[in-house]
Amino acid sequence: MEQCLRIRVVMGLDRISEFPEELLLKILSFLPTKDVIATTVLSKRWRSLWKLVPKLEFESENEEDIAKFAEKVGRCLLSHKAPVLESLHLKVTDEHEETICGINVGLWVGIAVARHVRELVLDLSLFKNSLRFPTVALFCDTLEALKLKYSVLVDVPSPVYMKSLRTLHLDSVKFKDNDSIHNFISSCPNLEDLLIHRVTLKKVLIIEAPSLKRLSISGKIGGKEEAGGYVISARSLKYLNIRRLYNCRCCLIENARVLVKATVSNVSYIVNENILGSLKLARRLSLDLSPLEIKCPTRTRFYNLVYLEMSTIEAEWWNLLKLMLESSPQLQVLKLIDPGKDASKDDEVSGQWSEPKYIPECLSCYLETFVWIRYDWEREEEKEVAKYILRNATFLKKATFSTRPVEHQKSLQMLNELNSVVSSASNSCHILFE
Known part of the structure; x- marks a missing residue:
């Protein structure tokens, strides 16, 4: 029995050692280097193989x-x-x-x-x-x-x-x-792919990269008096992620004509520049911004925008939502998210929702999907926003609300309340609760 086991082990080693060198190097390239070097003790075949990995x-x-x-x-x-x-x-x-x-x-x-x-x-x-x-x-x-x-x-x-x-x-x-x-x-x-994270700038950095497709910028930039900034000229840019820029002199994106998705979060007090206006050609936007701390584009139209994701944690966030609805005539998907970072939302989110004077074109003609994550139906302004969208989104097909755990009776009350609103606007819309 012992001799049989020894033969099987030897045969197993021989079988691996007889693999083509190209295959062995491919296998070794998936291992940590210290483990690759450790294979030198296996046999003569392996003694110098690691040098070619x-x-x-x-x-x-x-x-x-x-x-x-x-x-x-x-x-x-x-x-x-x-x-x-x-x-x-x-x-x-x-x-x-x-x-x-x-x-x-x-x-x-x-x-x-x-x-x-x-x-x-x-x-x-x-x-x-x-x-x-x-x-x-x-x-x-x-x-x-x-x-x-x-x-x-x-x-x-x-x-x-x-x-x-x-x-x-x-x-x-x-x-x-x-x-x-x-x-x-x-x-x-x-x-094609550029990431700049926590790099201190004292002047405005001009990035001219005609082949750039993906750009990520993050990190606090200096103080209020000597802050730097960015001017990005990238005609091939498809994916943009900007976060945690404070008291920045400027942040301007030029010639982003093929922009597929842009994510902008925790950006405040951008001096003399309209960062949202730079993203007017984007097809998808994800925003976590306070309308009290950043300039909003009053005349910019987001004609290409079909997907909008927004945070509901900032003060008077609904004013930014209202502006984006009015400025995005072909919006098809709207997703609102409470990040759940702070349990005491009352201090952060204050004010009162007021409806737009005219029903935005996206609600009357294009919006098909509405999602609200961590919807708080007991907050009056959130309830009013939800009702407004459900009441005016004529072509809405699906509305999904996820909430914190509530009693069954309250859940039924919330469902009935929203269903009564949507039934008068779109017979084809289905409301789901998660």
Whole structure:
């Protein structure tokens, strides 16, 4: 029996070892690098196989000696022989002040560039220190994705040419000055995906990216007196996400003619610019804004807008809703959401709903779906908004309300109350409660 088991194990190992090298490398590329290197003890066949794996990922462990970690990374990269390095991920976390002396990011990135790296991720969390981003990577013709995070200092004194770069993520990194970030972005003529998170600006950053399709901007920008801002010119932009911009000098999106979806939340006191007006060509909008803190487009028409999602947590949110209904003549789907962040909504949401003077065209001709998540039927203004929409949406097919748990009797009362309103407007509408 023991001999049979031994034969089965040996046969099993032989069966895997006899796979084509290309297949083995594909399998190993899904494993953490430390596990890939551990396969060297299996047999002669595996001893040098790890050196050809096209994906490498190094992460410092908790309480690990950074000098030893850095030495291990350097040794592995120098031994690596893959003709093309598909990706290199480096994550270093350390709270000791001397860490910066033991890390040779320039050497690591230089080796990756020599291996024709396609994706490079630098995630550095160091004690009050920032490591300068190696300039050798700025001249890498093969680099397609670059993601920088935390303790990275970028200095690009003049534009370069990164012809292959399509994805650029800048998460909480530091730039020497505004020119550096402008030169960096403008050096990527084929950029399609750009993320800028918690990057401090003292001036207005002009982003001109004709190939850009996805843009995400977030993070607090400076103080009220010296805040920066954004002017984005991207004629290919399809997906936009802007959040947590306060006291921003401006935020303007130009030439966004093919915009599919835009999400704007926690944006307030944008000076001299109408951010909503910049999104007039969007097909889908998701808004979490206070009409008391941001300029609303009084004359802008959202002719392409078919889907609108809005938060109901901000003060007098219904005034923004009223304006959007009046400005979106072809709106087909309306979704209202209470994020549920604060149980005491009374202080945040105050005021009184007043109906538009004229029934908006979208209600009388186009709106088919109405969804309200965390609808509070005991709040008078929410009840009035719901009744107004149900009463005037002539072509409404489905209305869905999700509420907090209520007694069965109250649930029936709410259903009957809304049903009586909708029956007079649209015989084909179905009301659902979740």
